[in-house]
Amino acid sequence: MSGNFFIDITFWVVSFLIILGSFYVVTARNIFRGAIGLSFVFICVAIIFFLLNAEFLGVVQILVYVGAVSVLIAFAVMFIKDVVDGSKYSKYRLLSAFLCSFLFFVLIFISQVTEWNSMDSIENEDALAGLEGFYFEESESGSILIKKAEVLSDGVNKGVFINSTLSIGSSLISNFLIPLQVIGFILISALIGSLTIIRQRRKQ
Amino acid sequence: MDMIVENNIFRFIYCNLVNTNESCSDFGNFLGILPLGFEWLAFLISGFLLCFIYINGILGAVILSIWGERRLYGRFQNRSGPNRWGPMGVFTSTADAIKVMFKEDVVPVDADKFLFNLAPVLMVFPVFMVFSVIPVGIGTFVVDLNVGLLFILAVTSLSGLAVVIASWASGNRISIFSGLRAVAVLISYEIPMALSLVGVLMLSGTLSLNGIVEAQKIPFILLQPLGFVVFFLASLAEINRTPFDLTEAESELGAGYLNDYSSMKFGIFFLAEFAATIGASAVIATVFLAGWKGPEILPSHIWFGIKLILVLGLIVWVRMSWPRMRIDQILHLAWKGLFELTLINIIVTTIMISIKPDPSVNEMWIMAIINWVICIFSLIIVSKFLNRSVKDNFSNLKNTTPYPVGTEKIKSSFINKKEMVN
Numbered sequence: 001m002s003g004n005f006f007i008d009i010t011f012w013v014v015s016f017l018i019i020l021g022s023f024y025v026v027t028a029r030n031i032f033r034g035a036i037g038l039s040f041v042f043i044c045v046a047i048i049f050f051l052l053n054a055e056f057l058g059v060v061q062i063l064v065y066v067g068a069v070s071v072l073i074a075f076a077v078m079f080i081k082d083v084v085d086g087s088k089y090s091k092y093r094l095l096s097a098f099l100c101s102f103l104f105f106v107l108i109f110i111s112q113v114t115e116w117n118s119m120d121s122i123e124n125e126d127a128l129a130g131l132e133g134f135y136f137e138e139s140e141s142g143s144i145l146i147k148k149a150e151v152l153s154d155g156v157n158k159g160v161f162i163n164s165t166l167s168i169g170s171s172l173i174s175n176f177l178i179p180l181q182v183i184g185f186i187l188i189s190a191l192i193g194s195l196t197i198i199r200q201r202r203k204q
Numbered sequence: 205m206d207m208i209v210e211n212n213i214f215r216f217i218y219c220n221l222v223n224t225n226e227s228c229s230d231f232g233n234f235l236g237i238l239p240l241g242f243e244w245l246a247f248l249i250s251g252f253l254l255c256f257i258y259i260n261g262i263l264g265a266v267i268l269s270i271w272g273e274r275r276l277y278g279r280f281q282n283r284s285g286p287n288r289w290g291p292m293g294v295f296t297s298t299a300d301a302i303k304v305m306f307k308e309d310v311v312p313v314d315a316d317k318f319l320f321n322l323a324p325v326l327m328v329f330p331v332f333m334v335f336s337v338i339p340v341g342i343g344t345f346v347v348d349l350n351v352g353l354l355f356i357l358a359v360t361s362l363s364g365l366a367v368v369i370a371s372w373a374s375g376n377r378i379s380i381f382s383g384l385r386a387v388a389v390l391i392s393y394e395i396p397m398a399l400s401l402v403g404v405l406m407l408s409g410t411l412s413l414n415g416i417v418e419a420q421k422i423p424f425i426l427l428q429p430l431g432f433v434v435f436f437l438a439s440l441a442e443i444n445r446t447p448f449d450l451t452e453a454e455s456e457l458g459a460g461y462l463n464d465y466s467s468m469k470f471g472i473f474f475l476a477e478f479a480a481t482i483g484a485s486a487v488i489a490t491v492f493l494a495g496w497k498g499p500e501i502l503p504s505h506i507w508f509g510i511k512l513i514l515v516l517g518l519i520v521w522v523r524m525s526w527p528r529m530r531i532d533q534i535l536h537l538a539w540k541g542l543f544e545l546t547l548i549n550i551i552v553t554t555i556m557i558s559i560k561p562d563p564s565v566n567e568m569w570i571m572a573i574i575n576w577v578i579c580i581f582s583l584i585i586v587s588k589f590l591n592r593s594v595k596d597n598f599s600n601l602k603n604t605t606p607y608p609v610g611t612e613k614i615k616s617s618f619i620n621k622k623e624m625v626n
Contacts, residue, residue, distance in 0.1 A: 005244065032372060036319065039365055055351045059358045067361025067394070071387055074368045078380075084316075165351055165411060 011051055018044045029086040031077045039070035056165040212343035213257065217250035255336075258346055262335055266478045270297040273478075273520050280524040304471040312464050314375030323370035324465070324472035330362040331476050334483040339414045341496045341505035352413040353405070356487060357398050360442055363480075364390040370473075371461040382460035385450050385531055389441055392538040393448075397438035399546035400431045403553040404491055417495035421565050425492040426572035429579035430549040432492045434542045436518075439484040441534065444477060445519060447526040448534055485515035541590050548582050 021041040028034040042065040049058030077083060090096070172180050221238050238246050271286065271294055278285020286296040311317055334356050336346040349355050364387050371383020405411065407427060408419035416424075425432045441448040450460075462473045489495060489511035498507035529537070556571055563571065 006248075030316070033316070033319065036322075036365075036369060055349060056354070059351050059354045063354070063358035063361055067358065067364060068391065071364050071368055071391065074365070074372070075384075075387070078372065 007051055011048070014044050014047050014051075018048075030084050031080055031086055032074065032083050035070065035073045035077050038073065039066050042066045042070060056168055211254075211345060211348070214250055214254050217253050218246055221246035221249060254346055258335060259332055262332065262479055262482070263475075265482055266475055267297045267301065268294075269482055269516065270300070270478055273516075276517070276520045277524060280520075301471065304474075305468055307467040309467040309469070310464075312375055315464065316373040316375065319369050319373035320464075321469070323366050323373060324469045324476075326366035326369060327363060328472050328476040328479070330359045330366075331479040331483055333359040334480075335486070337413055338483075338486050338490055339417060339495060340508055341503065344496075344505065345414065348412055348414050350415075351411045353401055353411045353416070353491070357394070357401075360480075361390075361394055363442075363476075367461055370465070374461070374464040376464065379461045379463050382450070382463075386444070386461060388531070389448060389450055389534055389538075392535055393438045393441040393542075396434050396538060396542035396546050397442065399543070400434035400438065400549065401491070402546070403428045403431045403549050406550075406553050406557055413490050413495070416491060417497055420494040420497060422568050422572065423492060423494040427568065427575055428492065428549065428553070429576050430545050430552075430582065432488075433579070433583070434545050434549070435492070436488060437537075437542060439488065440519065440522065441538070443480040443484050445481065446523040447529045449528060450531055450534065481519060482512070482516065485512050485519060488515045536590065541586050544586055545582060548578070552578055 018041055021037050021044060024037045025034050025041065028037060042061060046058040046061040046066070049055075049061055222243055274296070275285040275287075275293070286293040289295045289299055311320060337349050337352040337355055339345040339348070367383050367386045367390065371379040371386075374380075404416065404424055407424065408416045410416060410419065440446075444450075462470060465473060486508075489508065493511045493515070495511070496504035496508045498504070502510075552575065556575075560567055560571070
């Protein structure tokens, strides 16, 4: 009763808070308060990640979205003409409401159609080895060795899911190496672009 | 091999509460307060008590550290410091706390009242969250997260949000200006802070703070001198201590973003700052000075305390020795100095590990000597470059107009008119 009961209660409370916070973000007249409400929603989503044993994702959610993106949004909001009373309604609000609800239903549809495999339900050793490619073992001296995955004689693929951080790291440097590099290039080009914009302004 | 270290305090309380439990066999059942089937209540109570003990311990440590720091400031400035109330003036900060509590609580007319009250809470709660993952002794911690180090970085980044809220909700310009400066510093120093820990992660192979302490056969300050220097400076900037205490630059900005706060709200900001100082020294002591590890003459908690006080003393020493830096100097240091140093550190550590993946203690000492030589050389080179870039900036400053930015047009038109008259 103990563990699951508290986890269930936390899950329902936090998801209720997320929905409430999201409504506040879209309905608040004061834009700055809306931005702060958005960061509150981000924190709640991080708590959901923690509940799902995805500590790494939860921590990165706080680090990137609450620590950086929310602050950025809060600063950007200060440039708006009337922060306290908000701006007028856009004339495209019907169209945007339609598009948003369409997107919402698409997301629900996709989440219903997709077959979600939990880690425990994967039984084929080849599939497991192909999924991660590596596994980790602790040596006698305490350091962690990275070993190539192979189907062991007793049919147990050991060690792959010690914690999510290790398997995310190993996936990034094995299966998703090229996407990682591409993201790096995109970030570098964004950095150089922003520097160029700053330099141009200074010349004038 | 079981990597999960037992949480001793939690287990002690839990085993005293429940009647029978297999995992408590070596403790024995001392009290057995709760009947069978109420394990979940024991779980809840022991978790709550653990947090209660930790938070009150931190608060007591903050009160003591304020007194200790003021005594030290006194010694540094060749005066006696607070010594009247209690033996050696121990109760001075208690008296200060009571004074702060009984002051009038003023909320400005222009303030956004809800956010104005929210900001101090948001400022103080990340600091307590940092303490939750730090192991104070063998098996003495609130929780041993397997992403502990990242968790600390993430939670401390929340204080940037609190600064933004505090500065905006006060509803005056000075607060917003100082908030802008503070957030610029906080965000820039997060990058060298995170990167300086990469070397430690590569050496220890884990993000859990307990795992990092156990992985230190010799303290990481010897293997990672560059990482230590960068992390120390970056954490000084993150906790707003001199020489990076721009936010409360009294001579320029009043008291910065907490200009309009009075009474206990100001007290909470004050508490958050000092608790953050203790938190930063605890993290440095854990990550770079091997935390609770030490020769078995003394218990592990006392080793941790000694290291914590050493780092706190170093921070006080820095505060008493250096004047405050300008905002551009601080940002130059972050982006042109510390960032490069962390990159050098990562490259050196990677080469080191790829040559010797699993070194013995003697080989580690050789690595330490090499690392220190590289550290001193790279510090000298980067400081030379930094010096040159600062000098270049000054020569540029001489060519520009002497009046403030944004007033050039008015001034030039004024000067032209003068010339026409002549």
